[in-house]
Amino acid sequence: MTELCILRYNPETDGEPRFQSYEVPCREDWVVLDALNYIKENLDPTLSYRWSCHMAVCGSCGMMINQEPKLACKAFLRDYQGVIRVEPLRHFPIERDLVTVIDDFMAKLARVRPYLIPKDVKALEAGEHRQTPAELKRFKQYSMCINCMLCYAACPEYGLIPKYIGPAAIALAHRWNQDSRDAGREERQEALAAKEGAWECSFVGACSEVCPEHVDPAGAIQQVKIRSTVDWYQEHLMPWLKK
Amino acid sequence: MSRRPYERPITSEWIFRHPRYLRYMVREFSCLFIGGYALLMVVGLERLSQGPAAWQGFLQALQSPASIAFHLVALAFAVYHSVTWFNLTPQAIPLPFISAAHYAGWGAVSIAVLWLAGVF
Amino acid sequence: MAKSNKPIVWGPFAAGGTLTAFLTPALIALTLLAGLGQVPEALSYERLHAFAAHWPVKAGLVVVIGLSLWSAAHRLRITCYDLGVRADAAVAAIVYAGALAGTGAAMLYLLRI
Numbered sequence: 001m002t003e004l005c006i007l008r009y010n011p012e013t014d015g016e017p018r019f020q021s022y023e024v025p026c027r028e029d030w031v032v033l034d035a036l037n038y039i040k041e042n043l044d045p046t047l048s049y050r051w052s053c054h055m056a057v058c059g060s061c062g063m064m065i066n067q068e069p070k071l072a073c074k075a076f077l078r079d080y081q082g083v084i085r086v087e088p089l090r091h092f093p094i095e096r097d098l099v100t101v102i103d104d105f106m107a108k109l110a111r112v113r114p115y116l117i118p119k120d121v122k123a124l125e126a127g128e129h130r131q132t133p134a135e136l137k138r139f140k141q142y143s144m145c146i147n148c149m150l151c152y153a154a155c156p157e158y159g160l161i162p163k164y165i166g167p168a169a170i171a172l173a174h175r176w177n178q179d180s181r182d183a184g185r186e187e188r189q190e191a192l193a194a195k196e197g198a199w200e201c202s203f204v205g206a207c208s209e210v211c212p213e214h215v216d217p218a219g220a221i222q223q224v225k226i227r228s229t230v231d232w233y234q235e236h237l238m239p240w241l242k243k
Numbered sequence: 244m245s246r247r248p249y250e251r252p253i254t255s256e257w258i259f260r261h262p263r264y265l266r267y268m269v270r271e272f273s274c275l276f277i278g279g280y281a282l283l284m285v286v287g288l289e290r291l292s293q294g295p296a297a298w299q300g301f302l303q304a305l306q307s308p309a310s311i312a313f314h315l316v317a318l319a320f321a322v323y324h325s326v327t328w329f330n331l332t333p334q335a336i337p338l339p340f341i342s343a344a345h346y347a348g349w350g351a352v353s354i355a356v357l358w359l360a361g362v363f
Numbered sequence: 364m365a366k367s368n369k370p371i372v373w374g375p376f377a378a379g380g381t382l383t384a385f386l387t388p389a390l391i392a393l394t395l396l397a398g399l400g401q402v403p404e405a406l407s408y409e410r411l412h413a414f415a416a417h418w419p420v421k422a423g424l425v426v427v428i429g430l431s432l433w434s435a436a437h438r439l440r441i442t443c444y445d446l447g448v449r450a451d452a453a454v455a456a457i458v459y460a461g462a463l464a465g466t467g468a469a470m471l472y473l474l475r476i
Contacts (some may be wrong), residue, residue, distance in 0.1 A: 156264065173467075226335060278431065325385070359405065
């Protein structure tokens with residue numbers, strides 16, 4: 001048996017969150033999500049949490065497990081000793097129990113326009129956009145983001161500066177900027193090159209360390225900073241140059 | 244059903260929550276010694292501009308225990324800054340072998356500086 | 364949301380961080396050796412004074428000292444914020460002014476050499 005110590009919060013009855021402990025069987029192949037499902041089915045049906053695929057592709061079950069942002073479906077019970085502390089994803093308001101309010105991230109994601117903005121709209125008869133493997137490589141890793149928000153929980157700057165647009169949003173913007181079919185970089189710069197854009201990052205690198213899909217948002221952010229800096233000096237020192 | 248989201252307060256304890264945050268802080272603190280050494284260079288230039296006696300005084304002061312201690316600590320922090328900087332470079336500039344090239348450049352520059360200064 | 368002017372401070376920070384990463388350890392080694400009694404030849408008054416008399420060298424020293432101070436100042440500003448100091452504008456003013464003052468002083472002394 002293993003003990004899970006879970007941060008509970010009922011907005012209708014609680015003034016503050018409080019911890020509640022549960023004993024669950026420790027199966028060899030169980031992840032924290034299995035333990036949560038066991039609790040909900042057998043011990044306490046009031047426990048609330050988000051989950052869906054149970055295979056680390058949907059990004060729903062992000063939470064703090066022993067103070068580290070992890071996907072609950074990817075955190076094996078056998079890898080932990082002693083009591084396992086489970087809390088909602090840090091830096092987001094708690095809606096209820098392990099469910100967080102993710103409106104801030106959703107708004108920021110929309111702001112970076114994470115979709116194809118082609119130079120000219122291609123007619124269907126003109127055929128498909130063609131890309132070489134090299135062109136694909138430029139953006140592929142950034143497209144692997146599953147919007148799990150572990151990076152926002154890991155980022156101390158997002159914790160300190162709530163307006164910061166954050167790692168995943170910038171990585172996803174970068175994914176489109178790097179796509180050879182796209183011509184929307186200037187439009188995205190409004191959000192990325194703003195004060196609350198890439199500039200609040202101080203390259204802690206925690207985001208890339210906790211990312212379950214190895215997107216490397218920290219790398220994307222530094223590349224955005226460098227490009228934005230080159231843009232800025234070009235605009236201000238050589239305004240006659242077309243970009 | 245009424246919503247009443249709870250916002251957890253932010254304190255400075257995040258620094259101690261995982262070794263990576265502590266390592267980040269150590270890296271950031273290196274700035275005190277990089278900046279401190281640059282200020283030492285400024286003082287050195289001042290003494291140099293004041294003539295041979297003042298410069299000798301500066302060289303003398305470098306021999307004090309406080310100066311040696313500062314240099315050893317500053318050297319450690321400076322090396323930590325270099326290593327962390329070069330290790331992060333591939334993320335900012337994704338070119339093959341860029342980290343190795345930086346380390347090689349660091350070695351070359353250091354040897355060149357020491358050789359030109361007549362250390363060997 | 365307008366595009367920020369952060370590149371004004373970030374550009375020199377990145378340049379200074381790179382420069383100090385390559386150069387500072389070797390420089391510290393020089394004055395450390397001097398402190399240990401093994402004064403490198405180039406740090407003798409005659410050699411160093413003659414060296415610093417050249418205008419390209421003066422320019423180079425201003426760049427090295429200036430970028431070192433600026434990158435340290437910028438990092439110190441961020442560190443203060445990370446440690447919970449909210450008055451970012453005040454901290455920024457103090458650290459960047461300090462870096463510029465140090466650079467100005469270096470220029471002044473170099474002019475006298």
